[in-house]
Amino acid sequence: MMTILVSQMSILLLLLLSVTTFHKSMCSNHTLFSCNENDRQTMLTFKQGLNDSRGIISTWSTEKDCCAWKGVHCDSITGRVTKLDLNNCFLEGKINLSILELEFLSYLDLSLHKFDVIRIPSIQHNITHASNLLHLDLSYTVVTALNNLQWLSPLSSLKNLNLNGIDLHKETNWLQAVATLSSLLELHLSKCKLNNFINPSLEYLNLSSLVTLDLSWNNFTSPLPNGFFNLTKDITYLDLSVCHIYGEMPSSLLYLPNLRHLDLSYNQLQGSIPNGIRQLEHIKYLDLNKNHLHRSIPYGIGQLAHIQYLDLSKNMLSGFIPSTLGNLSSLYSLSIGSNNFSSEISNRTFSKLYSLGFLDLSSLNIVFQFDLDWVPPFQLGGLYLAHINQGPNFPSWIYTQKSLEELDISSSGISLVDRNKFFSLIEGINNLYLSNNSIAEDISNLTLLGYEIWLDHNNFTGGLPNISVGTDLVDLSYNSFSGSIPHIWTSLEHLFYINLWSNRLSGEVPVDLFDLKQLEMINLGENQFSGTIPMNMSRYLEVVILRANQFEGNIPPQLFELPLLFHLDLAHNKLSGSMPACKYNLTHMINYDRYYYAMVYSATNDAIELFTKGQEYYLYDVSPNRRTIDLSANNLSGEVPLELFHLVQVQTLNLSHNNLIGTIPKMIGGMKYMESLDLSNNKFCGEIPQSMALLNFLEVLNLSCNNFDGKIPIGTQLQSFNASSYIGNPKLCGAPLSSCTTKEENPKTAMPSTENEDDDSIRESLYLGMGVGFAVGFWGICGSLFLIRKWRHAYYRFIDGMGDKLYGILMVKLIRFRRN
Known part of the structure; x- marks a missing residue:
């Protein structure tokens, strides 16, 4: 009995000791030991030269255990630093990558900063323990251009590398540098100003472990090397959008059996999609957006049995839209808008697209041949039919889509709607785009629940509709709305954009409308609003138009x-x-x-x-x-x-x-x-x-x-x-x-004084008049004498007579004078 009691007491003491130990570990940032001295010194060295406007690393001091510093995570048993997360802390100054010397560091995030200089350890200064690092993120850090990526070579265990937004235009061998990272799974080099893709040794490189590659928004200005897609066979995500790539799509693209996401948008690709594209049977995302492909889509595209995302929009694709698109039963997103297709689309095109949730057919010169009573086999969340001449009737099949969150049917020539169905449809859509049509309805009794509401350039009449408290943007410009602004609009705390330009609205503007907390833009121009401009203003206002x-x-x-x-x-x-x-x-x-x-x-x-x-x-x-x-x-x-x-x-x-x-x-x-x-x-x-x-x-x-x-x-x-x-x-x-x-x-x-200026002006006018009068009189008389003979002879006789008469008078006067 005594033995059992002693045993139970021992167990109880052991449990008490365990709880006490656990409590102490919880109160010391999950560590049993204090921060390693080498780790502390390495981080203090890293801190030197940095400016900390948010006070994150200013807490790094000797008064605290380094495992309690902000952004620092230690192993709960050994107390060694394993993770350093300083994302978006607005650090400035000089960054020293000797931080990679932390022996057990596996995660380092220094993204979204503004460093003047990145100090990279020299080759002689060996980073002995860098092979433990699995995740490195320096993305969108404003810094002077890096000359090379050779400093990555010791990071042999790195699995995720993100250098998005770093200026690498001086690095001409970037592909060779990352190819040394044999364990790399994800590589992000978007917006790095890379300009060199062609390399004669490309065939000797190996990125067999890579599954995600993002090279978007660079400036390669070259064709895609055919051997590029031989670097890895397991890639599932590939983004080469906005890279100024031209030429044809390389055939090696067809040998990526696990590809799920492909984005080649905003390039200058030419030619046709390779006929063997049907081999990409597992692809889930294909984006060839805004290229210059000139040939039609091959009918083999219908062999992509497992495809979920297909985007061929904003190209120059032409010809017929393949009917085999209707066989892609797993397709979730289909976007083929903004091309030069010349064909018809009927019910059969979508007959097997049971999973379709996103459809973009905007800006196509096609003819829709849908039955009036057609009910699609899918329920869309997003539908884009902008710039397609649908009118004058609103497409009846859209009324069947009860899950629509976003609808863009702007610039489609629509003027006639089924009023009850139309009102029921538009009330619940989150992002509604009906701009540039001719819809003439009174929607004053509706409450629109969308975040963005674009009804501009129509003929809507009556009062303004009510809008929900969650609305961000409302554009009702260029309509025939009348009346005043509903007072309930002043409670829309998320509203940042109001455009009521060119309507027939009147009355005084609600006092609190300008004071909406998030309001950035207000346009009430070309109406009949009266009263005074409200005094209270949102501090975020950027555009004010009351013209x-x-x-x-x-x-x-x-x-x-x-x-x-x-x-x-x-x-x-x-x-x-x-x-x-x-x-x-x-x-x-x-x-x-x-x-x-x-x-x-x-x-x-x-x-x-x-x-x-x-x-x-x-x-x-x-x-x-x-x-x-x-x-x-x-x-x-x-x-x-x-x-x-x-x-x-x-x-x-x-x-x-x-x-x-x-x-x-x-x-x-x-x-x-x-x-x-x-x-x-x-x-x-x-x-x-x-x-x-x-x-x-x-x-x-x-x-x-x-x-x-x-x-x-x-x-x-x-x-x-x-x-x-x-x-x-x-x-x-x-x-x-x-x-x-x-x-x-x-x-x-x-x-000169004003009086002198007036006298001079009068004097000049008098002299000018006298001169003109003399000239007219002189040439009027002289001209007549020269041109008319009788007048000339009479003139001479008059002169002679006057001379004789004057001579006689003068002589008589002279004789009388002498006599006196």
Whole structure:
């Protein structure tokens, strides 16, 4: 009994000890031992030279165990560093890859940073333990171009390498460098500026372990080497899109039996798809998007029995669409749009596509031969039929698709719909594109639940529809909507894009509409809105267009305190008062980071109408490349605040047709990106500053109908405009107007008064009239005497008679004088 009791006590003490030990290990970052001293020193060396704006590695100090440092993961037993994850920490400065000396490091992620220099260990400095590294990610790290990839050779156990976005244009043997990594499974070299694909030793390389290869967005400008696809037989994912590859598809592509994803889009491939493509019986994704293939798709494509993704869109493929496409029963995504096919599509084409969930037939010149009562064997999640003449009836088979999340049937000539079915269909679609049709329906009673709603360029009538709280974007421009904006729109906290341009809307704009938290773009132009512009503004506003309405009152100063605003159009309203005298904190128009915004806006696909240089233009890919302020055709008065001219990044400035006064400040010469300047039809005065001659990008200039005086400054740009840019300024002279006089050219030494100028003008007119009268009288009389003989003889007789008479009178006077 005592033995059993002792045994139970021993077990209990053992369990208590285990729990205590486990608790201590949990409280010490899963380690039984403190951080290895060599690991700690290696990471402190790595830390040197780095700037840490987010305070991630600033926690790396001797006061803490290195296994408790942010981004550091240690083995729970040995305490050795096994993982270092510093993804997206915004580190800057110099990076030292001696971090690879960590003996048990298997995972290293240093992506999304901005390093000035990557310090690579020399060959002599051997990285003895780098063979343990399995994952290395340096993707999208801004850094000076790497000269080579030879430093990868010691990483013999590496399975995943991601160098996306690293500049490797100086590396001419990149393929040989990665071929030394015998265990590599995934290789990502997208957007690396690679420009060399051809290598005579290609046939001797071996990437037999590779299953994923991404070389997209490079600049090879060469054909695909036929031996390239002999490097590996097990590859399942291959992306060579946007690489400027030309020539025909190599036949070696057919010998990749495990291929699941193939993307050769946005290249210049020519010729036909190899006839043996039917051998790719296991492929799941095929994308030949936007090439220049000229021949038709081979009928053997129907042999791809297991294919799930097939994308041949945006090419120049022609001929008939193979009927064998209908045999691909496993097909999930079919995209053949934007080609030159000339054929018909009927029910039979889709008769066996039971798994189809995504269909893109947009921009095809084909004829649809669907039965009116046809019910497809599939339920689509995405359907794209844009730019196909479907009309005038909305395709009836689309009403059967109850799972649609995205529908694009824009520019299809549709004007007639089955009202009840149509309303039921569009209410629940997440992304709805019905632009550029002629649908005339009243949808004011509908509540649209989509994230993106594009109903522009139609004939929709009635009031605006309700939209759900999850909506991000709504474009109802170019319709016949009437009434006011529903107040419920002010609760749409995710809405960032509103376009109601060119409708018949009226009333006051809800006060909180401009203050939506995520709002970036609002276009209410070409309507009949009235009242004042709301004071509260979203700090994220980038585009504000209220053009051609009935807004009145003052311009809210808050508009000029929006740091991201790059397009402001308040033209053709009834705004009055002076321009806001506040700090013009339009940061985007003062300091413009072209590199940053080129990256941020490169993927957008919004379209809005913008006005600049005196004319309308249609803008795709909304971006801050057009920085505009248009306050024209209002009743603004007073002087223009000097703060406006601190917006040195502005390209278009239009203040015309107001009652503004004052002079143009010299600082306007600092607005060096100005392309269009219109100050016409105001009351500006004084001289045009010489600094305007520094505006070298000016394409449009209008200073007409003001009170400018003096001489137009001499400069290449200002003299390139014709006189219409300056007319209506009586005291302005110099090219392209009339030349200035000496006094006008030297106004400081000779400034005649207004009275003297008037007297001189009257005197000149008198003398001119006398001269003209004398000339007319003289030549009228003399001409008659020379041309008419009788008049001439009579004239001579009159002269002789007058001479005799005068002689007689003179002699009588003379005799009388002598007698006296």
